[in-house]
Amino acid sequence: MDGYTVLRVIGEGSFGRVLLVQQDSSNWMFAMKEIRLPKSFSDTQNSRKEAVLLAKMKHPNIVAFKESFEAEGHLYIVMEYCDGGDLMQKIKHQQGKLFPEDMILNWFTQMCLGVNHIHKKHVLHRDIKSKNVFLTQNGKVKLGDFGSARLLSNPMAFACTYVGTPYYVPPEIWENMPYNNKSDIWSLGCILYELCTLKHPFQANSWKSLILKICQGFVSPLPSHYSYELQHLIKQMFKRNPSHRPSATTLLSRGALAWLIQKCLTPEIITEYGEQVLEETKKSKHSTLRKKARGRTRQKV
Incomplete structure (x- = not known):
């Protein structure tokens, strides 16, 4: 000391x-x-x-x-030291008053940038929850607490032992299936839902009922004033099949998030950290456009 x-x-x-x-x-x-x-x-x-x-x-x-x-x-x-506390405290302090959508998307974009970085290094966080997402007074969002994290041997590897907070644990874990980076995406979806509704997406009076609800994967819709795009984002992250969930890079290439990246990454930060992320999101966007173009070509034939 x-x-x-x-x-x-x-x-x-x-x-x-x-x-x-x-x-x-x-x-x-x-x-x-x-x-x-x-x-x-x-x-x-x-x-x-x-x-x-x-x-x-x-x-x-x-x-x-x-x-x-x-x-x-x-x-x-x-x-x-993050002087703005954690997201769980922030949600509690709202006392039922919903966050504006632009604030939610700004925070979520920054979370995705952090998760994207660790996944590119073949690290799974395994305990993504609002208590482990920290804020600074100047609006930065930071992923913390790597006490449960796991390093995978390669990007396509799966792991079999999981530790995490039950509310945020994806269905494949409860079903004793192997997991990979897409399990972190489910947990990220839980935080996004929590930011929009100020409550957990899956709630129950017993662990058995909670696990059942998570495995069924049904969540109540978001409050109606949030955009369709936000609703769709959550729907994609809560796909029961992990391979159908978007990666962090794909999430960052989606419309609402793509334009926010420039806002979240200042020129200094882009110089030091961000060019790899910007390059990845561009690649992901081009790939999405190519898939759409291929789909249109097939329809014409």
Whole structure:
């Protein structure tokens, strides 16, 4: 803990707690995750994995890693402090007052940019939920908490063990099917629905009923003042068959999101991070146009 002064506890969980700290040399604020290290070697290696994965992620829509160290049986991960709290708090503070659509799309575009980045690095987050999406006072949205993340051997690989928060867990997991990056897309759809309605898409009085509802995949429509495009976006992300769900890149190439990318990525950020994303969304858009053109040609024949 040398070099940092603890100001207060800002979060707690099964892993340990998150502290707001001030760096003594700069007076800058950081969030410091304190994780109790397990006794067994393999479990300890597992705990260290979060710091290793987070250190690889450099993107404006992912909580930035500063450093990690171990002391007195704990692992400490020092990262960027997001001074606007998390999305779950933001939703609760609305007290039933719906968010405007342009605000929802702006936040959602930034989430997609973050998810797109980790998927390109073959990383699955596996615990995307409103509590793990953080905000800054100047309107930035950042994906955080990589404690459940998993690195896949290649982009097409599937995995079989899943950890996540039940409300956001996709049907393939409850049905004991393997999962890949499309499982994160379902969870992202749950957040988008939550932003539009201020409640979870699937709610029930028991775990059994909740799992049944998720596996059926039926959700109530969004409030009527939201656009058809937003309704359609959610419908696509809640496809029961994971292969029918859009990837993060495809989501970013859709009309409403495509024009927002330029707004979300400032020229400085595009220079540092964003050209790969912009290139990918262009490719995805051209591919969509080609498919439509092929469809029209077939109809003429």
